[in-house]
Amino acid sequence: MRRPQLTALLVAGVVALVIVAVTLAIQGALVLGFAVVCALVGAAVIYLRFVHLATGHAYRRLEALSLLRGFVRPRLPLPAYTLWAASPELLLTVVGAIVERRAQLVVELGSGASSLWIGYALEALGEGGRLLALEHDPRYAAATREEVRRHGLESVVTVVDAPLCSVTVDAERYRFYDVAALAAIGERSIDVLLIDGPPGRTQPQARYPAVPLLLGRLAPAAIVILDDALRRDERRIARRWLRQYPQLTGRFSQTEKGTLVLRHDADLANLSAPERISGARDDGTALAIGVEAEGVH
Structure with a gap:
C-alpha cells in the first residue's frame, strides 16, 4: 500500500475511533451500534476522498512525464521522482x-x-x-x-x-x-x-x-x-x-x-x-x- 493510501487509512481510522468514543461518553453503550455504522461510513468517505486526490495527482504526474518524454530524450536514466x-x-x-x-x-x-x-x-x-x-x-x-x-x-x-x-x-x-x-x-x-x-x-x-x-x-x-x-x-x-x-x-x-x-x-x-x-x-x-x-x- 502506497503512502497516500496509508495516510488516508490512518486518518479515517482515527476519525472513526473519535466518533465512537465521543458517542459512548455522551449516550452510553445503547447507541454503540449506530455510532459504529456512522463512524465507518464517515471513515470510508474520508478514505475515498484521499484516494481520489492521490489518484488524480498520480495521473497528472504520468501525463506530464509522458509529454516531457516526447520532447526530452535523456541519454541515461534520470533520477526517480x-x-x-x-x-x-x-x-x-x-x-x-x-x-x-x-x-x-x-x-x-x-x-x-x-x-x-x-x-x-x-x-x-x-x-x-x-x-x-x-x-x-x-x-x-x-x-x-x-x-x-x-x-x-x-x-x-x-x-x-x-x-x-x-x-x-x-x-x-x-x-x-x-x-x-x-x-x-x-x-x-x-x-x-x-x-x-x-x-x-x-x-x-x-x-x-x-x-x-x-x-x-x-x-x-x-x-x-x-x-x-x-x-x-x-x-x-x-x-x-x-x-x-x-x-x-x-x-x-x-x-x-x-x-x-x-x-x-x-x-x-x-x-x-x-x-x-x-x-x-x-x-x-x-x-x-x-x-x-x-x-x-
Whole structure:
C-alpha cells in the first residue's frame, strides 16, 4: 500500500475511533451500534476522498512525464521522482516556458534532477541556451555536478556554489543565495527564473528575496516560476510580489505542490494585484492568492 493510501487509512481510522468514543461518553453503550455504522461510513468517505486526490495527482504526474518524454530524450536514466524533487508537472511548466521564450538563459534557485531536465530541454531546443543553477549545499552541488557530467550536459548546465548569506530586503533580514554567483552570466538577462529554494525551513517566507533581488536581471518578457505555491508562506510571498511589483502578472497552476507562473511585463503596471492573477482550484473555488492580494497578513 502506497503512502497516500496509508495516510488516508490512518486518518479515517482515527476519525472513526473519535466518533465512537465521543458517542459512548455522551449516550452510553445503547447507541454503540449506530455510532459504529456512522463512524465507518464517515471513515470510508474520508478514505475515498484521499484516494481520489492521490489518484488524480498520480495521473497528472504520468501525463506530464509522458509529454516531457516526447520532447526530452535523456541519454541515461534520470533520477526517480520523490516528494522533495521537482514534480513532472512543474518540470513540464518549466520546459514549456523555455520553449515559449526560446530561452537563452535559465536561472534555477536550487539544483537537482530538475537541472538535468532543464539542461536536456535547452539542448533539445538547439538555440544555445544555458542553465545556471545556484545551490547553497556544497555536497548537493557536487552531486548535481556529477550527474551533469554523467549526462554529458556540462556545456549547457553550470551548478554554482552560492551559500546562504545575510541580505536585507524591505527592511527585513533574510538568509538567501549569494547573488554574487550571478557574475558567471555577466550582463545577460534571465529569460526563465525557477524558484525552488532556499528550503522553506530556512526561515519564514524564505524565497521572498528572489524577485526583489533579481527583478533587475529579468528580460522584458521573462517568466518566473515559483514551486510549492500551495504552502502558506509561498502564497504570502506571491501576494507581496504582486502588490509591490505591478509589472508582474500571475497564473496559478493546480499541480501537486502548486505552481505560480509570473510574467514580467511593464505594460501591466496600472492593474491592481487581483486583476493580475488568474487560476482556480480543481473544485472551482477562487485561489487565495488572487482574492487576498491586497490583504497580506
